[in-house]
Amino acid sequence: MSPQEILSARFGIAAFKPGQHAVIEQLLAGNSAAAVFPTGGGKSLCYQLPALLLPGLTLVVSPLIALMKDQIDALDRRGIAAARIDSTLAAGETAAVMQRIRSGEIKLLYVAPERFNNERFREAIERMHVSLFAVDEAHCISEWGHNFRPDYLKLVRFANRCRAERLLALTATATPEVLRDICREFKIEPQAAIRTGFFRPNLALQASTVSSPNRDALLIEKLHARPPGASIVYVTLQKTAEQVAERLAAAGFAAKAYHAGLETEERTAVQNWFRDSHQPIVVATIAFGMGIDKADIRYVYHYNLPKSLENYSQEIGRSGRDGLPATCELLVCAADLQVLENFALGDTPSAEAVQSLVKYIFRQPEQFDVSLYDLSSKHDIKQLVVRTLLVYLELGEWIEEGTAFYDTYSFQPHCTSAEILQQFEGERREFLASVLRQAQKAKTWFKLDLTRASEVTGAPRDRIVRALDYLAEQKLLTLKAEGVRNRFTLLRKPDDVVALAAELHAKLVARETRELDRLQQVLSLVSQPSCITAQLCEHFGETLNQPCGTCTFCVTGQPLHLETPAEQAIPDKLWQQALQLRQQYEILRSPRDFTRFLCGLTSPGLTKARASREALFGSLTHIPYRQIYQRALQ
Template sequence: MSQVADLSAAHQLLQDRFGLDDFKPGQQAVIETLLAGRSAAAVFPTGGGKSLCYQLPSQIFEGTTLVVSPLIALMKDQCDALLSRGIPAARLDSSLTAGELHRAMQNVRDGATKILYVAPERFFNERFRAAISSLSISLFAIDEAHCISQWGHNFRPDYLKLAELTKELQVPRVLALTATATPEVLDDIRTAFDIQPADAVRTPFFRANLQLRSTILTSDRHYDTLLDRLESRPPGPTLVYVTVQKAAEEVAERLADAGLNARAYHAGMESEVRAEIQQWFLESTDGIVVATIAFGMGIDKSDIRYVYHYNPAKSLESYAQEIGRAGRDGKDSICETLLVPEDRVVLQNFTYGDTPTRAAVKLLIELIAGQSERFHVSHYRLAAETDIRILVVRTLLTYLELDGFIKATSPRYDNYQFRPFVTSQNILRNFKGEQREFVAGILSSSVRGKVWFTIPLPVTARRLQAPRERIVKAIDYMAERGWMEVKVAGLVHGFEKHNDFGDLDALADRFFDRLQQREATDIRRLDDVLQLATASSCQAATLSAHFGEQLDQTCGRCTACLGEGPFELPKPQNRGIGRSASDAVHNLRKQYPDLLDTPRAQARFLCGLSSPVFVSKRLTREPHFGVCNHIPFETVLNALT
């Protein structure tokens, strides 16, 4: 089919299958690029129609469109919405049963389903990697593509692997999607996926219907001001964002007691409860959801009238994404930050909690340097052995890879178990010749437990003189046919060494400095949010400039433009840590000399910043854990130093 015919088909699909008369800004340019066989990037504001850019072409391309999406809720909503239009789509996530996974993959292989949604961590699953290796992938779409940039606001090391994966799978075209990319982050995205500058489409960031407001408050007026806003303004669907789960529950309960239609939402709730709250909110005309940032992504509700930041966002990128959920119907919506200066302490301390000690960084490097030329390692074991949070472990391994010391190979699971639904004889009668002998060898190698059989993969591979990949494929095939249920555990990531590590002390210094630079960058991101809230100039113009867009004139509707500012952000009064806290941590140091041996470790304890070892040794249950969580980390650290 020619590109002209493809474009004609795209317009017809837009009307017939998606029920739309015309494309939104930027959509047609992105779709034309993909239909021409080139990769593209789409930087559209939240609600700007990014999903259509891969959903529509997927129905024209012959193969599978693989969509990397970070949230189960988003994948489910997208699949349900497509199904309502008569477009089959499948998702692979932890909420599905073995039977549902089998049917989903079978429909994709048969061509009945052309869109497959996958979480990024799924690519560390060797069963999934084996399954997609036989698919004809026409388009690889990456949502939240800003996560690939190590200097972006939400860097996720897993995303860097996606760029390599697209090359391994020889994907003909890639689509990178994001709502929050600064010019620098967009450059990183284009470089990673070989996207030409002309094929990176950025639509205007500014939305005139969003009225940005901010109010600076004392802590004793915080809740009362929120209640006053909700009661005095016309009712409408509302999001109230808070930082921690406990605050979501407490604020929602107080609002409900005041007679408002309010409910809490956070990641600590059961998935069924979260799904029920989402559905309730979608159908509500006056519902108020008090939520952590776990809520909102993929919620396709066009009439959200208010977004309140009861606690500040952690960056301007997060802020833009969260307020972008309001007013997608084009009608006026108010987005107000109710800022208590003390909130800065909580968010800053979260950032400091991610930075490990320099000794811990060196220990991780030593552990990797001491491995054999090809090795597998567990992120969780590394975290436990080094007392470094799991995301930071992944980041350090990514640094080692980016600097050429190691190269990632295939991940695998150490433990495979299956529960049979039919007898071995029933399974074997489906095979003949060498295949039958091979499957029989796998089944006879399994060790029976009460319910589950364990397959010792290294032993089975040696016994059958077969590659591990073939055994995994056979196990997966039997599970897909419904003959058994398979479960895996013990994910380990494969690497091979490429260069000598050299001076480990110098390398540890370099990586520790890099982590401290990220820490300083994250603190500056928070400062940008607080500066925006002071409303010293047009807030819409300031926010747009951050994303590379210069407004011709001020918005005329924000707090600064209305003359309700500027404000000056008062500095919270920093009290000392107190004699009892200082004495407590020094006494605990005698009990745990290896855990609290540095002022930084002691400060993390007093500020309530957990770590893998703090949790495993139950230090988080000590009565003095977190007694200084209201005091800036730097103040606590300086006092202890």
């Protein structure tokens, strides 16, 4: 069957969206390709349809578990067999999926990028025929991108190891620079990089300046002034989501909060409510929106400034997917810039912290394992940054990562130990009894240290884990794995550890600078005397032939005037109190940590020292990070 026949017969779709057929033709011709389509542009069809025509396995890498589930459910309804392997599956479920792949029942497999750190998975995939290796959110591979994920840098290396016949990179937010990065890494020829138009004429990009005290009133005023419709209000902080949702509800709107701090069940309930309602308003952090299949979103409001033009374009792209007019309103408050800058500046560790971590790694034996949590706490570096540094070391071929494992298991029995043991005989019963004796009881849960249990019983860790998994599958207990440890092999040692650490720290500082530049690009978008939509299109490599006619500049003929907040002095009395406190905490001796403390930015070191419990923590949140840091250096 031809791609057009497959599209109609298996997907029930009459015609391809722009760019889809061109990408699919490249793949079916044996070429690697890139699909840069706007949010809602139909990127997923570019690998789902070829998966039905290519002889081997199509492997799809996606960081979004919820999106994997949604796509698999949709494929299942069409009678297309697909599966996923992620951290939510038990060992038995993962094994069953792999067996279905080996039998040829499944030809489309979704996995998270971190799955390639699992040696057993890598070995299994390397023995299979991989026709297509597709990477969603491919901009994450670029350090120039807005959402760099270190594990993405290793994907091309694995695609080569498993002899993938062709690669597909998919993204909605690639600037020309990021697309060049993607094509270089994936070895994609220019003609096979398919970029469709970024411009969507049904989106009206509006912007208004506002002060912090007046922001709620302005948002409510605009909601009242416009016809009701499904709306998303994006905020930066979880507590802001809660507060704004409460104020909107009090003003008579059907509004609910959504953020990563909610329980899974509550988040799912809010998503379902939003999807099924006609005029819902969800006030959300950026955690909301990925995989939301709702075509009639009429409004997207940015209550706080987005972190980048890439974030902004993704978020407004969720509106008006039905092709009808939609309004995207950016509430520009100068005070937001300081908060976002402080976040960016607060993430970068000190040069001393990076040096401490690197020295520690190269003191390890050839085979070693570490906890990212412990490394983060010990060296005062946030876990994601620790992860980034380890990937840099791996890409430099200093270390090689193996399969992570859990150090501790907790279980809650559904019956007594005696009743569990009655299910077994002979050596298996004796083995299981010896394992259960090593468990330490709390209130209703038991905790089992695998390292100690293995030493005492003489049984390999893998056998103990398989036994616990079996008991959980038999509903004899509920099992939780805890304490992830990452395995590594030390390949070689540098001649100059200090120089290597300095090089790595310089990479982190460069990334920090790029994050700050992205914030300025957001402000520039609304303060320049030109069409907002045209500027945004130009950022993503598209030129509009004429102004959009619907953005704030096109309607008013005037750019927004952004007032620069006057620099505020640090109160001398407060500074003297802070200096006295600085003498009590060793962690505060570092200018960077002292600045973090006063800005209210947590760090592993501050948390460990419990310094964030002090009354002065966050006492200078209204002062720019750089101003405090310069004074802390004196």
